[in-house]
Amino acid sequence: SDGDKLSGEVKVNGSSTVAPLSEAAATFYKETQSDVNVSVGTSGTGGGFERFCKGETDISDASRPIKDSEKEACAAAGIEYKELVVANDALTVVVSKDNDWADCLTVDQLKTIWEPDSKVTNWKQIDPTFPDEPLKLFGPGTDSGTFDYFTDEINGEEGASRTDYTASENDNVVVQGVAGTKGGLGYFGFTYFEENADKLKALKVDGGSGCVEPSLKTAQENTYQPLSRPLFIYVSDAGVKKEQVADFVTFYIERIDDIVLEAQYVPLTEEQKSTLQTEFDALKAAA
Amino acid sequence: MATSTSNAGPAAGSALRRGRRRPVDSTVRVLLVVAALVSVVTTIGIVIALVQPTIGFFRQVSIIEFVTGTSWTPTFAQKAYGVLPLVAATFVVTGIALAIAVPLGLGSAIYLSEYANPRTRRVLKPIIELLAGVPTVVYGFVALFALNPLLQKWWPTDTGPAFQNLLIAGIAMGIMIVPTIASISEDSMAAVPRSLREGAYALASTKMQVSTRVVVPAAISGIVAAVVLGISRAVGETMIVTIAGGLTSDRIVLNPLEGAATMTAFIANISSGDIPVGSLDYDSVFAVGALLFLITFALNAVSIRMVRRFREVYE
Amino acid sequence: MSTPTLTTTTTRPDPSAPGNALTQRRSRPGEVAFRLAMQACLLVAFSVLTALLAWVLVKGWNRLDSRLWTEMPTGLVSRLDTAGVQSALVGTLWIISLVAVICLPIGILSAIYLEEYADNTRWYNRLLELNIQNLAGVPSIIFGILGLGIIARALGLGFTVITAAIVLSLLVLPVVIIATREAIRAVPQSIRHASYALGATKWQTVSRQVLPSAVPGIATGSILALSRAIGEAAPLIVLGAVTFITFNPDGLDSGYTALPIQIYTFITRSQSEYTELAAGAIVLLLAIVLAMNSIAIFVRNRFEKRW
Amino acid sequence: MTDHRLPRPTPSDPEVSTVNPTDTTSRPGVSIAGVGAQPTTASQSEAADPVMELSAVSVYYGAYEAVRDTTMPIQEKQITAMIGPSGCGKSTILRSLNRMNDLIPGARVAGSVSYHGQDLYARDVDPIEVRRRIGMVFQKPNPFPKSIYDNVAYGPRVTGMKVSNMDDLVEKALRDAALWDEVKDKLKTSGLALSGGQQQRLCIARTIAVRPEIILMDEPCSALDPIATAKIEDLMSELSNDYTIVIVTHNMQQAARVSHYTAFFTAEVDEQQERHGRLVEFSQTGKLFTNPADKRTEDYITGRFG
Amino acid sequence: MTDHRLPRPTPSDPEVSTVNPTDTTSRPGVSIAGVGAQPTTASQSEAADPVMELSAVSVYYGAYEAVRDTTMPIQEKQITAMIGPSGCGKSTILRSLNRMNDLIPGARVAGSVSYHGQDLYARDVDPIEVRRRIGMVFQKPNPFPKSIYDNVAYGPRVTGMKVSNMDDLVEKALRDAALWDEVKDKLKTSGLALSGGQQQRLCIARTIAVRPEIILMDEPCSALDPIATAKIEDLMSELSNDYTIVIVTHNMQQAARVSHYTAFFTAEVDEQQERHGRLVEFSQTGKLFTNPADKRTEDYITGRFG
């Protein structure tokens, strides 16, 4: 960004998963441009798009790609945008530290556990070698992008899931719930696991080519499959026409490594980074 | 002493006619009516905001399924729209809250109104009223981070209550409404005329007899109104259940040790979530809102009637 | 007078030795137990409430310093210890000032209309009254729905300070109206009659006699209403106020966050620093709310006339 | 029993004849009651100069007829007392004289109340102007919670009286109400800080400050102790030089002591067991107490009931 | 004025002498007041059988001495009336007779109130037992918001009276209170649904249901109309066959009509401008009204003040 003193507003809204990235970006940005007011709302990926496609926001955080229905809404309102991948995430399946029997689950096993109307209520039912321990399930709120992504990848349909588990918008619920229940199992973003690694144990996932543990490396290398995913921000063309928005997005992209590190996400690969730069250049050119 | 005033003369009769215009008075009147209409507009606004999406909702979901279905999973792929789980959770939490707040509130009120000496009363009554003003987000925090660990620690068996559960939400809510119930029942007991108490004492009653047989029955409509108000606050309370009550709604949960979504918790979660406007899921928020509105409307009607009755007895 | 056929087994205390019976104090254990039970209720209620508040204080103790109001929230977990809630505090102050400006005049004027001008034998006035009583019991989250559907979207005011202020004003409007009516009603009829008997008009009577006498009650109700508005989170959640904001509002159309919302977002985070910060912010919120309530109660007890 | 308990009105009292106690109404079941219309009475003397006249006045609260068919005059610069048992409608009639009943929702006056020949309830009459001319003092002293000065100045201010010097006006009103000497050094203190009797005199001062022609008083002494009562009674006698006074009292001795005319009301129970106030007898005070025309009056003043 | 306004007490009234109007206290500034202690009076006759005796009773509200130094007897199965201007302490003294003053924070009784020789204020006396024997009826009828039946049954229930048949007891109490015929078909309806006079008789029924020895009544008719008043007065006379009755009234005629003894109280202003109630004269009713010993009594009953 140039040395000019900018002012005005930058409105970001959307995914709670991506919010920590945008909040970190906003905090860093404030140090260089103190008069630009960046607000980061968390209405969930869909809620963010809803506002984005009404022209109420400049940038939409998303933990999944935009849906067709949302594209239509944007098109109807004449909102044009660019999709930028800003980080990677590895959805992490966690169990209690007291769980000494399970280290790795296959996608099929996860599916038997989580598919709609699943009758699995005991670890024994997952694998006969597992002990006779009741299974208690935890997961994120059903209106989150994380839920959409997990159900899509594991159960094959977005939103298709058994319903009798403890769902919550509150991160603590999964952390505390799994940590405090010997037979507990849950899933959420990699960040939350990192922050609570002392209380929880992450399972490896076998997506068909052996057990892979979730980590920065495996996520970046795309070997943690199918649960590693990209995280997006969507930038509206109208937004970029505003000097301060363009400046903020530029800053976001330039400082993306610091931001990802601070938010404890999985950094972009070099390849992703250059794509990002190209995309953004195109966007700026269009503006 | 000279004053320029004089008695209204005998010719006064004709001067009685309305001559003077009073523009201030008529302007003020218009202003007042306009102000009073704001509350009407508010109600109309609420109804409009609720009705349209609710109609949209019932175009796609049968009312029968809504009121009899036992699973509420609008955000899952396999959708079900039976509102009973939300209603059940709401009433479980409310029941727990009342079980705590009614005895504590009523007992405090009886003590304050019949036993405490005036000085104690003068100090304690305002403190109770003060506590009635604690924001509910505070109780949610306390429920999750103070009551919950305590409950887990003291729980006799291994498998303790869930991290979010109806019990702690109910307890926190109970504590929250104690001041309301205590304060309003105390008011209605204080409104029981002295003469009734004196009548009872003059018939050789003890203090307990006066309290339980004369004062409480005489104040009963005020007490009932306080309890109904407590119920309606509990039913409409959002933050405590959102923070501490859980989100399960795929089945009716009656076990207070499990978490479950109340009507308000569902609304708060979903309306801050990612559902697109105009979708069925979005409309479901308003359908639940409309039901909540109707339930509290009915409770208010009861409470208003009670309060009115209690006013009429002595005024 | 008495029917001789009627026989009852009751007798008077023996008049020849009533003095003795008087001094045989009956022991009444139930009496003592009842008293203790009632006292226990009060004690339990009080100690639980104070224990909870004390616990919040302890929990937030480390954060109870100027950082709370001089620092902005941070998006950087590594810098949580230097974060505060300035934007939320200022947002709350903005909202509450606006609520005072919007809600108090409307509320007080409505109350004057209902108490002094409305003929309550008319159906529309009774309906109006019923409507207000009923609004007072509508859950706050429903007002959030109203704000979302009508004020933010249909009226196009968006997710701004003014939307929040309007929604909270409507929410506490019944509180102001009801309290003001009580205060006006407490002014004895004799004062009004005396004024009318001197040839005063209605508005003269209301503005020169009734309102000045009702000021303490109105002030009390107003402060209580504002303090309720300060603590409300539910309608703001529906209004999408769950937002990370590092700047203070600078106008009616500015984005905002508020203390209860900030507390709520802190609570949903799993890091213990957030829990501490939440406790600190709660103490700040409680200090404001309880201070306002204390002023209200003091005003009422001190200045309200007992006629 | 000596008869000093029933002193005659002040000696300077002009001779005014008693109204004939014949029933001019045709309502059945009422043996004798009411008064004939004043002007038709033969024995009418020169002093009779009614400033107000009630004729066939009935007052309703909603559907309930609280007082029935009252016909009586109010004589200028005389004190007219209304007595009778509780609930017989004395206050109701009194309030109908300056349209204070307008303030009670549902209250309604039938018949005519005329003031200098003008019907007070005619459509175009402004009740505020009425009250400006016909003031009222209430049972319980009800000073405004303002300073003594502001209490007295209130009426002139709200009625927009052109006052050259408000201080003088306040002083004169307080002097006329025999209160000046007691309060002249504390005009800025609250009216509520006075004793009951002083408060009542303040209320009288407040009333005469707007220079009304008639002063209505509803049991002005019943909340006062005997000494304060005596002061107010003296004051009334003095005020009757300048003002027409109508007073309601439950105290027969008081009526006998201060008034020139007395109206005796009672409550009758009708076929539906409803109680209605009725004027039984209106007469010069001396006559009414020593030689009542109606048996019920006699019963009442001799303490046989009430 | 005829003297039928002051009927003698019932003819069967035993001759009881007037207490000498000499001041037995040494308090300065009080000219004549009080009564000498009853037993010291020479002219004491055989009928005097005081069931209660007040001697040198003063009642305080906090530091304020509301009534000073009252000495008087209450005769068995007689009606004793207390009269006097408002605020002279009649109610205060009455409430001290069954320790109702205990219920007023700060109220305190000095001197002695004895009942069958037992000091009512002795440390070991149970006030609840006192009130069981000495009942009270209040100025405003105050039935409980319960059914008529439950109102009457309340006392027997709370005092744990052994009652073989509550229905009979309720019936008898209502009959004794002359209310049975009017309510026998609606015993289950609320006591509040009765008329004022019926409510007051219900309160009397409620009081006599616990079979007290003495009934205290504080202006029991002042909220009632003349017809209801007459009924209650008849009832009192009848009850005095069985009960000792003490009644406070502001209505001299009533005292004259119903009572056997009358105590006249007034309020005196002391050096500090504080008002204190004083007993001026206690005497047989006929005597007090026809031949009062004290000038203030005469002034009061002849209407010169109050």
Ligand SMILES: Nc1ncnc2c1ncn2[C@@H]1O[C@H](COP(=O)(O)OP(=O)(O)OP(=O)(O)O)[C@@H](O)[C@H]1O
């Ligand atoms: N505002 C009112 N609404 C309905 N009825 C009323 C109202 N005011 C008085 N009444 C009734 O009208 C009748 C006459 O009442 P009013 O007050 O005039 O009597 P009063 O002679 O002044 O009695 P008191 O000596 O007790 O003051 C009574 O039956 C009373 O209950």
Ligand SMILES: Nc1ncnc2c1ncn2[C@@H]1O[C@H](COP(=O)(O)OP(=O)(O)OP(=O)(O)O)[C@@H](O)[C@H]1O
């Ligand atoms: N609870 C109380 N606290 C303080 N002072 C009181 C209390 N009750 C009465 N007094 C005062 O004691 C004095 C006597 O009051 P009391 O009620 O006994 O008078 P009373 O003769 O019954 O008058 P009334 O005829 O008006 O009923 C009065 O000056 C009164 O103000």
Ligand SMILES: [Mg+2]
């Ligand atoms: Mg009256």
Ligand SMILES: [Mg+2]
């Ligand atoms: Mg009294």
Ligand SMILES: O=P([O-])([O-])[O-]
């Ligand atoms: O907030 P989400 O990323 O889960 O949509």
